[in-house]
Amino acid sequence: MESPTNSSASNVFSALEILNKVPNPIGVTELGQSIGIPVSSAHRALATLEQSGFAVRYQSSSKWIPGPAGKQLAHSFFSRFHIRQLCVPYLRQLAYFTGETVSLSVRVTDQIVRIAYVSGTKDVVSHRPLGERRMFPDGTASRVLYAFIEGMSPQSYSKRPGLIDQTEIMLLEQEYAAIHTYKFALTPGSTLDTSEETSFAVLLNDRAIAAITIEGRLRGDDGSDPKTVINQTLSLIKNIEADAHAEGVTKSQFNPYDHLPASL
Amino acid sequence: MTKNMVHRALSTLVEVGYLVRDHTGKRFEIGPGVLNLLGGEEEQIDFRAVCHPYLLRLHSATEESVFLSIIVGQHRVNIDSVEAEGRRVTYGLRGRSVPLYQTITSRMLLAQLSDSEIKYYLASVASHTSSNGLDPFDSTQLWAELGEFRQRGFGIATTDGSLKQLRANYACFALLDSLGRPHGAISVGGPLERFPTSRIKSLMPAMLKIVAELNLVAKQFPAEPVFLHRN
Numbered sequence: 001m002e003s004p005t006n007s008s009a010s011n012v013f014s015a016l017e018i019l020n021k022v023p024n025p026i027g028v029t030e031l032g033q034s035i036g037i038p039v040s041s042a043h044r045a046l047a048t049l050e051q052s053g054f055a056v057r058y059q060s061s062s063k064w065i066p067g068p069a070g071k072q073l074a075h076s077f078f079s080r081f082h083i084r085q086l087c088v089p090y091l092r093q094l095a096y097f098t099g100e101t102v103s104l105s106v107r108v109t110d111q112i113v114r115i116a117y118v119s120g121t122k123d124v125v126s127h128r129p130l131g132e133r134r135m136f137p138d139g140t141a142s143r144v145l146y147a148f149i150e151g152m153s154p155q156s157y158s159k160r161p162g163l164i165d166q167t168e169i170m171l172l173e174q175e176y177a178a179i180h181t182y183k184f185a186l187t188p189g190s191t192l193d194t195s196e197e198t199s200f201a202v203l204l205n206d207r208a209i210a211a212i213t214i215e216g217r218l219r220g221d222d223g224s225d226p227k228t229v230i231n232q233t234l235s236l237i238k239n240i241e242a243d244a245h246a247e248g249v250t251k252s253q254f255n256p257y258d259h260l261p262a263s264l
Numbered sequence: 265m266t267k268n269m270v271h272r273a274l275s276t277l278v279e280v281g282y283l284v285r286d287h288t289g290k291r292f293e294i295g296p297g298v299l300n301l302l303g304g305e306e307e308q309i310d311f312r313a314v315c316h317p318y319l320l321r322l323h324s325a326t327e328e329s330v331f332l333s334i335i336v337g338q339h340r341v342n343i344d345s346v347e348a349e350g351r352r353v354t355y356g357l358r359g360r361s362v363p364l365y366q367t368i369t370s371r372m373l374l375a376q377l378s379d380s381e382i383k384y385y386l387a388s389v390a391s392h393t394s395s396n397g398l399d400p401f402d403s404t405q406l407w408a409e410l411g412e413f414r415q416r417g418f419g420i421a422t423t424d425g426s427l428k429q430l431r432a433n434y435a436c437f438a439l440l441d442s443l444g445r446p447h448g449a450i451s452v453g454g455p456l457e458r459f460p461t462s463r464i465k466s467l468m469p470a471m472l473k474i475v476a477e478l479n480l481v482a483k484q485f486p487a488e489p490v491f492l493h494r495n
Contacts, residue, residue: 009273020302074301076298077295096378113296116443252286
């Protein structure tokens with residue numbers, strides 16, 4: 001049986017979603033049309049959102065933009081991950097060592113979410129935002145995390161039509177074997193010297209609880225070669241895993257969404 | 265709210281993804297749907313504009329001069345200030361560049377960097393100054409001070425004064441992002457006779473409250489990277 005929901009509340013959430021989706025300030029009529037509700041309902045939805053800080057008027061005009069409360073709520077989502085606190089000092093060390101931006105990603109259902117990053121000193125262009133979500137097989141973090149999910153063999157991906165063909169499955173099987181051996185994934189088709197990003201698995205009881213990604217070439221800021229960077233990173237990750245074991249924190253505390261299935 | 269209303273509200277929140285059931289299945293957690301509220305691109309933040317209202321509030325609470333500083337290369341630079349009336353501290357001219365080991369504000373910023381960054385910086389300063397025959401700081405004392413700043417998140421210091429400067433007291437606070445990286449530091453300074461340590465202590469709860477509110481905002485966007493090897 002489906003749970004009953006509140007239709008006025010649904011209007012409010014739909015208004016909130018539209019407000020956060022559109023690139024420009026939006027008027028109440030346009031908002032009502034986007035959701036398919038009368039202007040009066042759109043007015044009420046916006047008044048509710050304004051009252052709770054989720055919507056504000058754009059420069060005192062009749063148009064609206066998202067308020068600060070939404071961002072605050074989204075940021076409280078990141079703080080739910082204990083692994084974030086544990087990894088931050090190591091992300092800093094890696095960003096300092098490589099000069100590249102280093103990020104931390106976790107799996108939430110079938111999405112890979114970037115929950116923390118430390119900007120590298122070489123990163124002078126804008127980087128990807130916090131909270132960015134990618135779907136498998138996009139990005140090395142998703143490949144590392146999926147390689148360690150039980151019951152998610154490359155063959156199981158073929159159940160989703162159009163996602164992946166048999167040749168890709170074979171390549172993925174080879175990649176999974178390599179990830180299980182080396183605990184990291186390079187940009188597909190690249191080598192240690194040419195990989196544009198490299199993700200490393202952080203394991204707890206043989207299950208990846210997070211991925212750490214060096215978002216650039218594997219070169220130390222001091223001129224170290226890729227192998228040295230890999231060894232240095234693997235050594236830092238061992239420290240993280242040791243810290244995790246020492247703290248005796250459960251998987252659900254490191255990632256409270258780990259129990260949600262990775263549906264494809 | 266009645267139990268039915270709560271049930272309906274929870275169902276609605278689950279449906280839109282703002283709540284999920286936790287691993288026990290009995291309780292609710294904030295859900296990944298809230299990530300939609302971040303919008304698409306990360307905003308470019310004008311840090312000075314974000315901080316300015318809080319500088320005004322600190323000035324209003326203390327009636328002293330308030331300065332906002334950031335790290336630029338191996339230096340601290342003041343990017344904003346609110347000046348006190350009458351006799352006031354003058355060291356915080358906007359755009360003035362001060363080494364990161366000098367003054368309480370610089371050291372507060374230095375304290376927020378990682379140990380490896382601080383070691384790199386201190387080695388770099390030491391190699392530069394030893395060639396000039398200078399001994400800029402006592403390393404043991406400096407590390408102890410940085411440790412205190414990290415632990416407390418604020419510092420208090422008195423300057424000796426000189427022909428150009430008053431003897432003055434400063435209270436300094438770190439502004440950090442959600443990963444503990446420094447956005448900048450705020451210092452509140454005044455002449456010793458008007459801003460003695462006892463007055464700083466009595467004003468500290470009010471100052472900490474304002475800085476904590478600013479830090480809540482500062483946590484919502486990442487700090488700019490620090491380029492210690494560039495001057």
